[in-house]
Amino acid sequence: MDKNEYDVIIVGGGITGAGTQRDCAMRGLRTLLIERSDIATGATGRNHGLLHSGARYAVNDPESAEECIRENRILRSIAAHCIDETDGLFITLPEDDLAYQKTFVEACRKAGIDAEIIDPDLARRLEPAVNPDLIGAVRVPDGGVDPFRLCAANMLDAKLHGGQVRLHTEVTGFIRHGDTVVGVRTRNLTTGVAEDFYAPVIVNAGGIWGHGIAELAGVHVGMYPAKGALLVFAHRVNNMVINRCRKPANADILVPGDTVCIIGTTSTRIPFEECDTVAVTPEEVTLLITEGAKMAPVLSSTRILRAYAGVRPLVSADDDPTGRNISRGIVCLDHETRDGLKGLITITGGKLMTYRLMAEIATDAVCRKLHIDKACETATTPLPGSEERSYEAVARKIWEAPSMAQKAAAARMGTSAARIQTGDHLDEALICECEEVSVGEVNDAIERLDATTLTDLRRRTRIGMGTCQGEFCACRAAGLLAKASGCVERERNGIADFMQERWKGNFPIGWGDTLREAEYTQWVYKHVLGL
Amino acid sequence: MKFNTVIIGGGLCGLTCGIALQKAGRSTAIISTGQNALHFFSGSFESLTEAPARMADLFGEAGIRLHYREGVRLMPLGTFRPAALSLEDISFFPKPKIGEKALIVSFKRYHDFFAAFLADGLEKQGVACRIEWLDLPELEQLEKSPSEMRSVQIARTMDRIWEKVVGEIRALVQDEDIIILPQVFGLKDTSVPIRIRESLPAQVVFVGTLPPSVPGIRTQMLLKRRYELLGGTYLTGDEATDAHVHEGRVHSIVTKNLDNHFLEADNFVLASGGFFSKGLKSNPFHIFEPVFGLDVEQAENRSDWYHPQFMHDQPYMAYGVKTDAALHALREGAPMQNLYAAGSVLGATRPEFGSGAGLAVRSALAVVDQILKTEAE
Numbered sequence: 001m002d003k004n005e006y007d008v009i010i011v012g013g014g015i016t017g018a019g020t021q022r023d024c025a026m027r028g029l030r031t032l033l034i035e036r037s038d039i040a041t042g043a044t045g046r047n048h049g050l051l052h053s054g055a056r057y058a059v060n061d062p063e064s065a066e067e068c069i070r071e072n073r074i075l076r077s078i079a080a081h082c083i084d085e086t087d088g089l090f091i092t093l094p095e096d097d098l099a100y101q102k103t104f105v106e107a108c109r110k111a112g113i114d115a116e117i118i119d120p121d122l123a124r125r126l127e128p129a130v131n132p133d134l135i136g137a138v139r140v141p142d143g144g145v146d147p148f149r150l151c152a153a154n155m156l157d158a159k160l161h162g163g164q165v166r167l168h169t170e171v172t173g174f175i176r177h178g179d180t181v182v183g184v185r186t187r188n189l190t191t192g193v194a195e196d197f198y199a200p201v202i203v204n205a206g207g208i209w210g211h212g213i214a215e216l217a218g219v220h221v222g223m224y225p226a227k228g229a230l231l232v233f234a235h236r237v238n239n240m241v242i243n244r245c246r247k248p249a250n251a252d253i254l255v256p257g258d259t260v261c262i263i264g265t266t267s268t269r270i271p272f273e274e275c276d277t278v279a280v281t282p283e284e285v286t287l288l289i290t291e292g293a294k295m296a297p298v299l300s301s302t303r304i305l306r307a308y309a310g311v312r313p314l315v316s317a318d319d320d321p322t323g324r325n326i327s328r329g330i331v332c333l334d335h336e337t338r339d340g341l342k343g344l345i346t347i348t349g350g351k352l353m354t355y356r357l358m359a360e361i362a363t364d365a366v367c368r369k370l371h372i373d374k375a376c377e378t379a380t381t382p383l384p385g386s387e388e389r390s391y392e393a394v395a396r397k398i399w400e401a402p403s404m405a406q407k408a409a410a411a412r413m414g415t416s417a418a419r420i421q422t423g424d425h426l427d428e429a430l431i432c433e434c435e436e437v438s439v440g441e442v443n444d445a446i447e448r449l450d451a452t453t454l455t456d457l458r459r460r461t462r463i464g465m466g467t468c469q470g471e472f473c474a475c476r477a478a479g480l481l482a483k484a485s486g487c488v489e490r491e492r493n494g495i496a497d498f499m500q501e502r503w504k505g506n507f508p509i510g511w512g513d514t515l516r517e518a519e520y521t522q523w524v525y526k527h528v529l530g531l
Numbered sequence: 532m533k534f535n536t537v538i539i540g541g542g543l544c545g546l547t548c549g550i551a552l553q554k555a556g557r558s559t560a561i562i563s564t565g566q567n568a569l570h571f572f573s574g575s576f577e578s579l580t581e582a583p584a585r586m587a588d589l590f591g592e593a594g595i596r597l598h599y600r601e602g603v604r605l606m607p608l609g610t611f612r613p614a615a616l617s618l619e620d621i622s623f624f625p626k627p628k629i630g631e632k633a634l635i636v637s638f639k640r641y642h643d644f645f646a647a648f649l650a651d652g653l654e655k656q657g658v659a660c661r662i663e664w665l666d667l668p669e670l671e672q673l674e675k676s677p678s679e680m681r682s683v684q685i686a687r688t689m690d691r692i693w694e695k696v697v698g699e700i701r702a703l704v705q706d707e708d709i710i711i712l713p714q715v716f717g718l719k720d721t722s723v724p725i726r727i728r729e730s731l732p733a734q735v736v737f738v739g740t741l742p743p744s745v746p747g748i749r750t751q752m753l754l755k756r757r758y759e760l761l762g763g764t765y766l767t768g769d770e771a772t773d774a775h776v777h778e779g780r781v782h783s784i785v786t787k788n789l790d791n792h793f794l795e796a797d798n799f800v801l802a803s804g805g806f807f808s809k810g811l812k813s814n815p816f817h818i819f820e821p822v823f824g825l826d827v828e829q830a831e832n833r834s835d836w837y838h839p840q841f842m843h844d845q846p847y848m849a850y851g852v853k854t855d856a857a858l859h860a861l862r863e864g865a866p867m868q869n870l871y872a873a874g875s876v877l878g879a880t881r882p883e884f885g886s887g888a889g890l891a892v893r894s895a896l897a898v899v900d901q902i903l904k905t906e907a908e
Contacts, residue, residue: 530606
């Protein structure tokens, strides 16, 4: 068998692609995942990181709500190290209609979501950051989920099941035999090398870019790119997710995550050409701050770390060009039955929350085509790193007296943190002080998680995501990358790319301490380090 | 408390100003938050190629020798920049030559010095490089804490054991023409870099590390010591919070630590630095000067403060306090009679003074001249 032949090729390294690869690999298929950039670079890494309870959809979209709460419970057990079990509040402010609370709670209960009305006083005690003027509160099982970690863990497990991954590789075309797609043409964007890969089934999991991938195959998937803008605050001001108890609107979710918290989002239709370059506008920044401060007043005086935006891959039902009948549910298209093109499946729509279910649906479709009858096991098999639920227990199992950095590593990597244990101080030196990322953890991401650039490292380890936004860790980590790759020049240029990527999220909110930090960083890099 | 001049800001600019005035027999006080741009000083005065006589004297008397030679400086990431007036332990290359050999020495587990980048930069110029990592038992204590292997901590140890380290380096030298070392020598004892240079059998080049800058902290310490020897009052860890201004004259200023006492003076110098030093602050709508509420040059629309490319010149960096030709700070369009602005609170670059350390020193001396001239009149 040719080394470039597989049972299934998955295009797209977001959470849907990674999840699908894992599921396919666990069912014994030989898989290849191809991603144009890095893992989680699209909508996967550009959202709230909210582990929905489903409550947000309960009133208007009960089907999605039921999917969410089912997956919510599954993720808590299979992806423990990616989940922050915070619970969430749906608060009613004086300007909101308290009557909605009843409708909301009833809808939640119908969908199977445990929603409990609590006294505003109790809400203030549970979540001191909440707006003290609230007149109503409902507690739900919301949480936080780290999409980078989740994506990396899925891909790692796919690899442990024999899967192969090609990052920074673009699909440039499909290879067709008559009415059947039999492979893809690709180009490695780092080396420029072109290569063909073959498989009887190809899964398009390209998110909003799936639209363009389908076009390459000559089929049309009617999509609706909806941009959402978010802000990251430099402190974790809240410990519970805070939502507004009203019809879903702009900037009404505040999610704590690691050392920060995130407010979002907005929803604006944008042209496909802008999907690669979405930027946050000053108007969006103002809206997010104003609405955010209504939920947690302290936000009006909290430093903002970054602004960013993602594009939701919404699908227009029935190819409706106006986008009126937008579904947020899962869409799995078999292009054989739909368009007469054999060998291609598109999996899209859905949400980060429901990625596993999307993967299951896509993998079921793949297996039907390959006449394989094997049950899905992803709902019960923990991801690598999640064999143990409490990170402190994990840390204590690995280290006798875990340091702060070791606890941080265990929180990020779960049981996989054992991989970075050495008896030597060599691996314990800190590369990123803001996020307490050690040499060992960076090297692990390079060796086992396919990180080849500083930005890849950021997605896997959180370097450069803290308050200094990559001031020092970029150089240190570039040193480690240079050691691993031997390509010093490329890694040095990589520092400039990395700083540019950080700046992109800083200047839309460039005032106060953010501008202060930026001045320091720009001065140091240009005049002191000589970039 | 009454002084001839009160200076807000204890960095390179404020200290230069204070020393020059003390030398001229004026009583001064400096209010310093304790953190300033000297902590990430590259060791070079970017915009200068020679020291004005007065500057050379002033620094020389503080024990800081400056030098300049045509050539290039090797930057920490392995790039080259034109030589500029520099501290004596910053070395210049007459131009790296093809066929030369360099030995780069660093420490095991030290990640703030970029030997591989330096080697790459030199090799592109035809210089063959060899990297050696010293494993010193004396650094073991630092290694135990994952965030302690930083330049200043290492420099503290090196002040004690540098002779032994030089011995180890000497044993490593084969036939190299150049030995490259991180700037972690001579934190307190300024003679150390010079003595290292004399005791090794090849040209020694000290190259910068990630901040904090050891030569910068040493410079700060020497200037402060000199200033205090001249009788200056250096208030560390304090901050000007408010000012009493009457009819365009500053009468006194209020600080965080001096509760009900005011600092009175005939003249005031604002040398409080740029954004990093909090001499300039900003909110979503304005860039402002926090102590006196002075006029600050800026684009009206926030979107115009930045260039979307990180490496491009950033408009906001050029913003600063407006002054008249004599460096009197402007408030509501009118010059304050006895308040001068100097250093990067003027903006990172001023055509007449250059940028960075050059701007700090030259504008400080210009303000001193102005104060003395006004008094004489």
